[in-house]
Amino acid sequence: MKRGVLITIVTGTGALALLSGAWIASAQQVVVSGRTASMADEQRAYRQASEQAKRARALSRQLEAQASAATREADRLNAQAAALAARVTESEADLRAGQARIAIIGKLVERQSAGLARQQGPLVRLTAALQSFSSRPPVLALLQPGSLRDTVHVRAAFAHLLPVIRERTDRLRADLDRTRALQAMAVQATDGLRDARARLAEQRVALSRLEAQKRIAARGLSSDAALETERALAMSERARDIGALLARMQQAGARRDRLAALPGPEPRPGTPERAAAAAAAAAPAYRLPVAGTLITGMGELSDSGVRSRGITIATAPGAQVVAPARGRIVFAGPYGGFGQIVIIDHGDGWTTLVTDLARLSVAVGQDVGQGGPIGVAGGGEHPAVTIELRRQGRPVDVVAMANAGV
Structure with missing residues (x-):
């Protein structure tokens, strides 16, 4: 409804x-x-x-x-x-x-x-x-x-x-x-x-x-970014739907987290590295990525009987869309039926999917801070943007997360 x-x-x-x-x-x-x-x-x-x-x-x-x-x-x-x-x-x-x-x-x-x-x-x-x-x-x-x-x-x-x-x-x-x-x-x-x-x-x-x-x-990192882009495109071609694509990206993110967790030099207490490691283990501070009117909430049934795994926000044509939390861009590009989409890996199993964008401002492999621009909404008569947040593959209520201010 x-x-x-x-x-x-x-x-x-x-x-x-x-x-x-x-x-x-x-x-x-x-x-x-x-x-x-x-x-x-x-x-x-x-x-x-x-x-x-x-x-x-x-x-x-x-x-x-x-x-x-x-x-x-x-x-x-x-x-x-x-x-x-x-x-x-x-x-x-x-x-x-x-x-x-x-x-x-x-x-x-x-x-x-x-x-x-x-x-x-x-x-x-x-x-x-x-x-x-x-x-x-x-x-x-x-x-x-x-x-x-x-x-x-x-x-x-x-x-x-x-x-x-x-x-x-x-x-x-x-x-x-x-x-x-x-x-x-x-x-x-x-x-x-x-x-x-x-x-x-x-x-x-x-x-x-x-x-x-x-x-x-960022041109100095272009070779690494191109490699990540090729991997992301290959994953999108193998994924049967957007849910499967998101799962593949989460698996890739989990592998990166495991590699990052391998034993290495232990940061001294009180150092910036130690503080960054502690922050990464916590839930990300979250905000809604676009201004507008909520038209579909978490868990609502569509006209076709499909239950929503995220929220949809009606917004102004060409509205600015930003990263809801800091993270790494693991997918950015068109995906059949969803316009331009962006998948952000926030670390520790947290992933955001943003769909129905008209233009992108980010590329695969890019790090973004909270509030950083990732694209703009469509310019049609009734533009809308859909956001899904997942933790270890399970849908999380986006509005509740944003309101919690964690």
């Missing part, structure tokens, strides 16, 4: 919002009727996107600090790429927040216009009646029997109605002012959306340039 649950993919703190909660509350004061589900959905989407943007910005600052502190060129480039990818995610979230903001303002203007139309009708008719009565010649009242008495009564009634008319007129003017304010907000939101699109385009270009720089820096 499909679900429309918005999820946040990044961690950290920060402050970034195109609209504050106070703005939403003040804008709602112009609403004539109660909130509708569509308005609530837009507000929820806005808040979720704003939160994603804040967290992505905090993460990018953290990664930028790591890049500044890095002493090795490869580490610096990896941290810079991850920081830029977080900036791209931030801009993508800003873009979604801006779109939600414009939708909210549009609905408020629509409601306000409908309310103005309802208020103007009776007031226009009453004003027309007053004008018609005031234009009657006084001599006409003397020629018609009883009309003088009626005139006195009508004038007394009008004197009673004048305060009501003034009150309604003042209220109508205030509503018109609020409508103009909403229209000004719409113009501002449109400008902000245009700026967000331009910023996103610039950041994507910068990320592409940095990825090209990383490829140039």
